Amino acid sequence: MPHSTTDSPITIHPITPPQGSTYTFGAELRNANLENLTEADKKTIIDALYTHQVILFKNQQSLTPKAQYEVTQLFDPLATGYGHGKTLDAKRSILHPDLKTIPSQPQVQVIGNGPVASYEGLENITLKHPHHRTFHKDVISDEDDRDNTRFYRWHIDAALYDLEPPKATSLLAVKVPKTAPMKVRYDDGSGDELMVSRGSTAFVSSYTMYDLLSEEDKEFARTTKVQYAPHPYIWMSPCKSRSNGLGLHSSNLELPTTSLPPISPSKIKTLPMCWRNPYTGALALQIHPSAVQKLILADGTVIDDLGKVREIVYRLQRPGIAPTLVWGVDWEEGDFVVFNNRGVLHTVTGSFLEDEVRVFRQCNMAASEGVLGPE
Numbered sequence: 001m002p003h004s005t006t007d008s009p010i011t012i013h014p015i016t017p018p019q020g021s022t023y024t025f026g027a028e029l030r031n032a033n034l035e036n037l038t039e040a041d042k043k044t045i046i047d048a049l050y051t052h053q054v055i056l057f058k059n060q061q062s063l064t065p066k067a068q069y070e071v072t073q074l075f076d077p078l079a080t081g082y083g084h085g086k087t088l089d090a091k092r093s094i095l096h097p098d099l100k101t102i103p104s105q106p107q108v109q110v111i112g113n114g115p116v117a118s119y120e121g122l123e124n125i126t127l128k129h130p131h132h133r134t135f136h137k138d139v140i141s142d143e144d145d146r147d148n149t150r151f152y153r154w155h156i157d158a159a160l161y162d163l164e165p166p167k168a169t170s171l172l173a174v175k176v177p178k179t180a181p182m183k184v185r186y187d188d189g190s191g192d193e194l195m196v197s198r199g200s201t202a203f204v205s206s207y208t209m210y211d212l213l214s215e216e217d218k219e220f221a222r223t224t225k226v227q228y229a230p231h232p233y234i235w236m237s238p239c240k241s242r243s244n245g246l247g248l249h250s251s252n253l254e255l256p257t258t259s260l261p262p263i264s265p266s267k268i269k270t271l272p273m274c275w276r277n278p279y280t281g282a283l284a285l286q287i288h289p290s291a292v293q294k295l296i297l298a299d300g301t302v303i304d305d306l307g308k309v310r311e312i313v314y315r316l317q318r319p320g321i322a323p324t325l326v327w328g329v330d331w332e333e334g335d336f337v338v339f340n341n342r343g344v345l346h347t348v349t350g351s352f353l354e355d356e357v358r359v360f361r362q363c364n365m366a367a368s369e370g371v372l373g374p375e
């Protein structure tokens with residue numbers, strides 16, 4: 001039921017999943033003036049994010065980059081720098097081509113597809129929507145490619161080296177080409193598939209992902225730590241993804257340490273496998289499946305056989321991306337989404353023709369503090 005916190009006009013309307021879907025996250029927030037929030041509004045929005053994980057504000061076409069930054073920063077007022085910091089300066093990072101920084105607000109990036117003559121101080125830029133053919137081991141045939149797609153890469157927005165994972169990410173849909181929907185094919189032997197709008201951003205709840213585990217696996221997840229590769233997006237750059245976007249194939253393609261930028265051991269991230277929601281106390285199974293390098297078990301045993309590490313993580317995570325559990329956002333221009341980056345996984349889907357122009361703004365900040373573990 002819609003409700004608002006005392007003194008704020010903002011009302012909260014949980015998303016109703018389409019028939020057949022069973023996900024239990026997502027909410028639309030109405031009556032918010034994001035350029036001018038009161039303290040009561042801010043409290044309502046923060047509560048809503050940690051209760052519903054993904055919150056949507058409609059009709060935010062005129063939201064300034066500064067206001068986007070300020071709303072995103074509500075969840076971590078001490079955080080000021082972009083979530084990947086300067087780590088994307090390295091030209092070899094797999095994330096580098098996807099982002100253009102807004103000069104007046106460097107925590108806000110422009111992403112999308114096609115040629116853009118001028119936008120927020122950026123002139124004559126060409127955006128490129130990530131296509132699974134650049135990342136997946138096997139790909140959908142050219143003739144099927146217009147109507148079929150994949151989850152590009154399930155992930156957390158995080159540098160996972162040196163910097164702390166952002167608490168929240170925001171996405172503003174500035175320009176959205178509306179065309180026929182697409183079928184997401186898992187192509188992992190399950191026969192699973194899901195209809196989404198073209199260019200949908202797909203989300204799953206990592207709390208649900210945890211809840212689906214057996215008691216034995218929950219115990220394992222609560223007591224195991226994940227060590228991420230140093231400079232993970234450069235390290236994994238030669239690797240290819242599973243067809244459902246949930247982690248990488250293991251073919252010994254990862255770059256050796258000697259081919260990476262200098263490594264400070266103190267900057268390597270070892271994080272809990274389960275991250276606690278600061279409001280509800282719920283545990284999320286929160287692992288970036290492509291960046292994982294080692295698992296450290298409760299008794300101190302280190303699993304460093306990468307193939308084995310990935311198999312374990314995949315087995316734990318795969319049930320959580322079942323088609324019924326995925327919210328594929330059907331973007332409309334002016335949609336502004338903020339998500340709990342420590343409680344959901346998300347991925348790009350879809351493909352666009354070269355001249356189909358799509359413009360989005362993304363914002364997140366490296367957090368001012370580490371993640372909450374299960375203890």
Ligand SMILES: [Fe+2]
Nearest residue numbers: 155156157346
């Ligand atoms: Fe992302």
